[in-house]
Amino acid sequence: MKIWKKIFLYSIILFIILFNGAGVVIIENIYNRNLENTIVSYINEYKSIRNSIYLNADLLSRHSPDILLSVIKNYIYGDISGVKNIEIFDKKNNIILNAKNLGITSYREEVQKASIKECKFIIREIEGKRLLFIGSTFKVDSETYKLIITKDINFISEERSKNYELFILLSLVVTVLLAIGMYIISKNITNPIIDLINVSNSITKGDYSKRAKEYNNDEIGILSKNFNRMMKEIEDKIKELNIINEQKQRFIDNLTHEMKTPITSIIGYSDLLLKGNISEEIRLKSLDYINSQGRRLENLSTSLIKLIMIRNKQVENQKELSFIKDITIDAIKSIEYKLKNKSMNIVVDVENSKVYGDKQLTILLITNILDNSIKASEYKSKIIIRGEAFNSSRYKLKIVDEGFGISKEDLDKVIEPFYMVDKSRAKVSKNLGLGLAICQEICISNNIEFYIESELSKGTTVTLILNMENTKDEN
Numbered sequence: 001m002k003i004w005k006k007i008f009l010y011s012i013i014l015f016i017i018l019f020n021g022a023g024v025v026i027i028e029n030i031y032n033r034n035l036e037n038t039i040v041s042y043i044n045e046y047k048s049i050r051n052s053i054y055l056n057a058d059l060l061s062r063h064s065p066d067i068l069l070s071v072i073k074n075y076i077y078g079d080i081s082g083v084k085n086i087e088i089f090d091k092k093n094n095i096i097l098n099a100k101n102l103g104i105t106s107y108r109e110e111v112q113k114a115s116i117k118e119c120k121f122i123i124r125e126i127e128g129k130r131l132l133f134i135g136s137t138f139k140v141d142s143e144t145y146k147l148i149i150t151k152d153i154n155f156i157s158e159e160r161s162k163n164y165e166l167f168i169l170l171s172l173v174v175t176v177l178l179a180i181g182m183y184i185i186s187k188n189i190t191n192p193i194i195d196l197i198n199v200s201n202s203i204t205k206g207d208y209s210k211r212a213k214e215y216n217n218d219e220i221g222i223l224s225k226n227f228n229r230m231m232k233e234i235e236d237k238i239k240e241l242n243i244i245n246e247q248k249q250r251f252i253d254n255l256t257h258e259m260k261t262p263i264t265s266i267i268g269y270s271d272l273l274l275k276g277n278i279s280e281e282i283r284l285k286s287l288d289y290i291n292s293q294g295r296r297l298e299n300l301s302t303s304l305i306k307l308i309m310i311r312n313k314q315v316e317n318q319k320e321l322s323f324i325k326d327i328t329i330d331a332i333k334s335i336e337y338k339l340k341n342k343s344m345n346i347v348v349d350v351e352n353s354k355v356y357g358d359k360q361l362t363i364l365l366i367t368n369i370l371d372n373s374i375k376a377s378e379y380k381s382k383i384i385i386r387g388e389a390f391n392s393s394r395y396k397l398k399i400v401d402e403g404f405g406i407s408k409e410d411l412d413k414v415i416e417p418f419y420m421v422d423k424s425r426a427k428v429s430k431n432l433g434l435g436l437a438i439c440q441e442i443c444i445s446n447n448i449e450f451y452i453e454s455e456l457s458k459g460t461t462v463t464l465i466l467n468m469e470n471t472k473d474e475n
Contacts, residue, residue, distance in 0.1 A: 087147075386398045401461075
């Protein structure tokens with residue numbers, strides 16, 4: 001059953017139970033009060049009749065019993081106008097006066113229970129009518145008599161029946177109006193939920209761009225907003241996963257290419273050597289090529305192992321405070337021969353401060369960046385290294401070259417393993433395309449911020465933000 005139907009049915013059922021229950025209680029309460037008031041009124045009337053007889057008891061006692069009864073009759077009819085349904089019985093319960101013949105032939109419980117001590121009343125249903133009997137005893141001379149009056153109280157029951165008829169009609173009208181109102185309300189309340197269901201159905205079919213309508217700031221509105229935020233996060237994660245999958249696929253493709261090229265060359269030249277019928281010059285050339293391609297595979301495996309170990313945090317991190325100037329000089333020394341080969345110059349303008357991290361990994365980080373700058377630069381160009389502390393806990397190091405630069409399309413991909421902006425230059429320089437990927441992993445493991453800015457034909461700027469004190473790693 002749908003939610004709107006549950007809200008509709010449960011509210012109607014609850015209303016019917018509560019409304020009709022309250023109506024029954026009210027009507028019965030009114031009935032009981034009317035009955036109680038009527039009984040009290042008739043008892044007072046009865047007492048008035050009985051008191052009148054007592055007040056004239058002396059007068060009545062002067063006559064003989066036959067005359068006495070006659071006088072009582074005349075007194076009752078003459079002095080108490082409008083009194084009907086009066087009966088007088090003797091002590092043997094024989095009727096001696098009946099102001100109105102009721103024709104009751106059944107057992108007279110009210111006569112049997114009449115007492116001199118108090119007025120007693122009984123309600124009985126006779127021939128479809130409800131009658132109230134009030135009775136007690138009185139004495140005149142030595143004779144005991146029983147006085148009974150009868151009142152028709154059927155009008156109270158009729159009034160109750162009319163009240164029930166009116167209430168049932170009112171209940172039907174109110175229930176119909178409530179049903180119409182609850183239908184409209186339940187549909188309006190559940191419309192946002194139906195919208196969420198439709199959106200979720202679209203999402204299950206692969207349309208992750210769908211969003212729910214955001215309603216008021218009630219619970220359903222908050223649910224819609226949270227649902228949209230959740231879908232935004234999921235959509236972003238899916239895009240991120242797609243990018244990661246693309247990067248992994250490129251990594252596999254590039255790795256396959258990097259391994260296939262030297263392996264194919266090694267197999268080709270080794271087959272040539274196995275033939276034996278070759279000149280000494282070709283034999284030496286083949287051996288030299290096999291050796292160079294073997295070393296290339298060795299460098300590839302070494303770099304991959306280093307990258308995997310850093311990424312999986314298998315390299316022992318020996319973090320400490322070290323002078324940034326010493327780190328920079330050590331990095332420059334490791335690529336000094338490459339600078340001489342291209343007649344390049346490095347300008348160092350570094351504010352000497354202590355930075356926190358693994359010294360050897362930081363040296364490797366700067367070395368790889370400088371190595372990429374050298375490969376991307378022309379002969380006799382220069383590289384500038386600037387560094388300064390920009391607050392009490394952070395240090396900014398910039399490495400600026402005058403190289404070929406990187407296009408905007410390639411800028412986000414240069415840190416991927418094996419990604420090379422210029423394949424032709426990479427082939428000449430025997431570049432594996434792992435340098436910046438290793439740099440990225442070193443930065444992650446040492447909590448270093450890593451930024452690359454570049455423009456084609458104008459050079460590249462790499463910015464490193466290092467910590468100057470021991471801070472909790474975020475990664």
